[in-house]
Amino acid sequence: MSEAPLIIGIPSKGRLQENAFAFFAKAGLNVSQARGARDYRGSIQGLDGVEIAFLSASEIVAELARGAVHFGLTGADLVEEGLADPKAKVEMLVPLGFGFANVVVAVPQAWIDVHAMADIEDVAAAFRHDKGRRLRVATKYVNLTRRFFKKHGIADYRIVESLGATEGAPAAGTADCVVDITTTGSTLAANALKVLDDGTMLKSEAWLIASCAAEWSPAQREAARQVLARIHAEKEASTRRELRGFVDGGLPASLEAEIGAMGGEILLDGGAGIVSLLVPKSTVPVLADKLVAAGARRVLVAAPDYAFSPENPLFDRLIAALPQKSANAA
Secondary structure, eight states, rough: OOOOOOOOOEESSSHHHHHHHHHHHHTOOOOOOOOOOOEEEETTTTTEEEEEEEEHHHHHHHHHHHOOSSEEEEEEHHHHHEEEEESHHHHEEEESSSOEEEEEEEEEOOTTOOOOHHHHHHHHHHHHHSSSSOOOEEESSSHHHHHHHTTTTTOOOEEEEEEOOOGGGGTTTSEEEEEEEESHHHHHHHHHHEEEEEEEEEEEOOOOOESEEEEEHHHHHHHHHHHHHHHHHHHHHHHHHEEEEEETOOOOHHHHHHHHTTTTTTEOOOTTTTTEEEEGGGGGGHHHHHHTTTTTTTTTEEEOOOOOOOOOHHHHHHHHSSOOHHOOOO
């Protein structure tokens, strides 16, 4: 019987899927759908033992929580909303740099004296006194809203669960204010709403997330190690540059110490005088100048696609987060 594969949940459509494909491709992990865009299972070219499951962003959270997928790409807002105790169910491995949005508290612009969460308590008291009812808050983020309002000591309100366009609820008369997700705030402004100064409850983006509830066999952990090694190598390379040059006699000891102090690594300092350094991008001008001062006639700068090393901090974080029975699975 063949080993069960490592399963990675990827959004099944839209911009999130496009960005997920691009993220994996940058790390040399090209996602393939054998039967085209309608195929709900896929693979990674050249990497055995990995299966892609195409799911909605919210389904990915649920499948991570029950251990049906090992990795998932989805928004932090969905994790925080969908899981009562995210840290017990999943490990947030790495932010992906797309899918940015904020979950915010927004109130009518006509509430000219309301600027912060502390003012909401006064508004709620006024609604109770003048209208004999609680403040109504429209949202799809019920759990996030409850936690955030509790944090600010606000209890006299009622949540109106939103099934449609949340930002239109105050104008429609079904709610007084909203908790909604926004990227630019323009839709809220178009509906005569404003975000409170301290009303941003979550700054969200897409993450690569691991399930702590899944079964992690040795084969699945090895596949995860390979996937995470490539992702880390690409991210590491994106922040570094290789400097190459010829320095007769090699690097002076004082310059070697400076390179290390600036976060650089000496990849090659051979007796023939050929020098290769891997250094943080920000240090390139300074270290190139020092190589020239040390005798290099020309310093070439290259941007590596990947920077592999024995260190795999993403995999280390995964193993540390797994329950002992999974981390030590034979």
